[in-house]
Structure formats: C-alpha cells, structure tokens
Amino acid sequence: MDDQSDVEMLGRTELFRGAPVELLREIQRAAFRKRFAAGETVLRQGDATATVYIVVIGRLRATQTTLDGQQVIIRYLGPGEVAGYAALAGGETYPGSLIAVDDCHLVGWSAAIIQDIMTRHSSIAMNAVRLLGARYLDMQVRLRELSTEKVERRLAHTILRLAQQAGRRTARGIEIAFPLSRQDLAEMSGTTLHTVSRTLSAWEERGIVDCGRRRIIVARSQLLESIAEEQD
Amino acid sequence: MDDQSDVEMLGRTELFRGAPVELLREIQRAAFRKRFAAGETVLRQGDATATVYIVVIGRLRATQTTLDGQQVIIRYLGPGEVAGYAALAGGETYPGSLIAVDDCHLVGWSAAIIQDIMTRHSSIAMNAVRLLGARYLDMQVRLRELSTEKVERRLAHTILRLAQQAGRRTARGIEIAFPLSRQDLAEMSGTTLHTVSRTLSAWEERGIVDCGRRRIIVARSQLLESIAEEQD
C-alpha cells in the first residue's frame, strides 16, 4: 500500500475523519506499519501504554482477564477502528489485551505523538471524544443486557451486534466474517460454552442460524431479533 | 456562591482542570445554575441532548431503563463530575436518565457552547478524552465482574467502589454518604433486592457491615475486600 492510499485510508477512520489533507500527510509520515499473524498478541494487559494503533486490514479481539484466568471479550475491532484507546486517553497501563483474530495490518503511533496531534488539532481530539462516547454507550447497553436479560436473549443480542458490525451477505444468510468459537460467544455473553452450544443447536433446528466450526451464519435475522426482544 | 468561587470550583473539575483563569471566567459567564430537589429528574432517557451539567453539590444517579421497566444503575455522580456526557460526545439523545439523590446544585451549558469551547481549547477536549476513557474503563471492569463473579463478590465490589467514591469516615466505619436502598444495590450489582438483603444480613452478623434503612456503613473493609477477591 503506497503513501497516497494510506492518507486516504486515514481520512476515513473514526479518529482522523475530517482532517485536512496536509495534516493527514503529516500523520501518515509519523506512523509505522506493523503486521500480525492470526493469534499473535498486539498488546498485553498490564503493560505500560506506549502505542495507539488503527486497524487497516483484519480484526482484533479485545479481552480482559481476571487473576484466576477467566476471560471476557470486551469487543472486536475492525478496519478503521482505534486499538489501544488507553494510550490515547492517558491511561498508565493497558486495561486489556489485544489479539489478532485474522492476519492483520495495523498502523501505529507512539502515545506521545498522538496526544501531541490531538492537542494541536482539536478536531482530532473531538473525534476521540465522540469515539470514546460511543464505546462507553455500547458498554452501558451491554451492562444492562447482562443485568436484566436471560442467556438466550443476551446471546441473540451478541450475535446480532456481531452481524451488524462484521456481517457479510451470503446466499445462506448473513455470515460473521471472522472465526468465532462457542467459547468466544460465551465470553461475550457472560455464559459458558456449553450453554452457547445448546442454544445454537436449538436455533439451528429452527432454521434461525447455520453454524460450523468457528463459523456462524444468521439465516433468519428477523426470528433472531424477535428472540432478542421478547420479554423473559 | 459568588462568581469568584464558582471560577475556582470550575478549575477543580475533571472537565476544566488546568484551564487558564480567563477561560474559566468565560466558561463561568456562559453557565447557568440550576437546583434540583431529591428525587427530581435532571434529564430523561430518550430526550434530545441539549445540556451538559457539572455537579457542584449533591449526588445524581445515572440509570438506564429497558422497555419493560427494568432499571440498571450505571453510576452515581458527585461534585466536580460531568453529567450528560452524551451532549458532550455528540450523541443524538440521552442514553439514560439522571435523578437527584440529594438536593443538588448543578451548573450547566448548552451542548453547542461546550462543544465550541472544546473545539477552541484542545486542553478541555483532552480532559474530556481522559474522562470518557476513565468511564469506559470503569464499565469494562464492571462488565467483567458481572460476567465472571457470583453475586456475593459482585456486591462486595459494588459497595467497596461506592465507599471509595463517596465514603465518609465515622466512628463505626466508612459510611456511604448518600441514601442507598437494597433495590439500588441490586440494580448496581445485577441481582435482586432479596439477595442483597440476605447477603447484607449475613455480613451484618459477621460484623462486616452495619446497615439501616437506605444506609450502609462498612465496618471492616478488609474482610469485605477479602470477599471481593476470593475465588468462586
């Protein structure tokens, strides 16, 4: 990918949207590129914040792990999204880890550079405010779901959200465009892989979804939506 | 409260910290003051975003309500904190409601004015980035707790967090400085008021807490911390 198309790419990201071309060029010159193979760790929970990345190609999984090894998936990050927000928001250490789910291309900057850019260009800082506001809102919604809904409904919401953000239309329905195990779904919905497996089996029988090994296709999204909305 | 002390107060808030005095004066001139009695609604879920407030005196409860009337408490807001972040982050509507728990004094600005100030002064925008980053992180931690911990541990974490942010040393221990019902604790911990009541009764017997009607005193915080950290 050449510098020119990099600049265009940056202009479409949530963080740098709306920036004038000269500024995008400056930002592009200050960036470094990095690639990660599927399964590699991009950054590790507890490490001192050093780098902010933007995803160019591929997908990352943001997790938080407890002392006793239990994991929660905070979110998945796709092209154009900021990875390592803690370095942007002045956190001391990364609150979670970031793992490449696919083979990934990222562009990165040191925390100091990004913070300098935001300080000199308030429109970029405002983009960061909007982006963090949106993520905070997203977490509020998930917290509410986790507090008030039963597992089946939560799982439906989780899958619908994934289909929305990473869905690919196919002949058989909307396919979630990256590998996703039962365990992953459990860690996103606050349940166990056993319950996820049982629920998906039941849905498959009703023709709502079509699943394989680390693969989910939503065949009848309307039915799934009605499960997500029904009262307990 | 006169204008001079208002300016000093603003300089100590999370949003305006570090701003030069002339700017603080300008901000103070653009503000309006508003008081709410205990129980009054400051802003309502679903309304178009219009105002950003800062709490001067008192405490607000931020909630989210589902279609079928179930509530979740997102957080409590105390002096110096921003209320109505959605107006700051460019959201269309308020994602939750804000209720006065105490009698409250707030200062407010229209969303347009605040956004203009942030655009003209990137240091304020950076404060907003930090503040939203911190809230997002807080929600990540709570999401993880809700997903991986059993009720007793979650309740312990909830009470410890409240004691930290609104605790007042007394002869009998750390008292949470605003009225807080069993129902409120349930809505913060993702459980029912019955389970909260039972758990608190058990703790009271062990001398860990000392509770009354809408009142919690943490008598032995070390024991509570050990409950919060023990493996399930």
Add this chain to the structure above:
DNA sequence: CGGACTTTTGAAGTAATTCAAGGGGAGTGG
C-alpha cells in the same frame, strides 16, 4: 396514628452451571 415505603425471611421453583464423556474436523507429519 395512618399509610407508604423499605426490609426481612421462608419456601418453592428454575435457569444455567458444572461434571462427564464422546464425537468430529482441520491441519500436520510421517
């Protein structure tokens, strides 16, 4: 002192976890 709200506690019910075992794909190495 009445009435509304908050809290407590028991008993029954249940959704989901935990425990346990086996089956099947995908990739690897011989």
Add this chain to the structure above:
DNA sequence: CCACTCCCCTTGAATTACTTCAAAAGTCCG
C-alpha cells in the same frame, strides 16, 4: 495420502446459586 493429534463441539445428568413468590415486620413522615 493416510493416520494421528489437537482442538472444538455436542449432549446427557446432576447440582446449585439465585430468583420468584409470598407474607409479615419495621421505619419514616406527614
């Protein structure tokens, strides 16, 4: 190319933590 191995997934049975249902007792306020 086949066999081996490592994951990942499935399904049943037992267990349990928590909710739900129900009723009564406190406590505050006008």
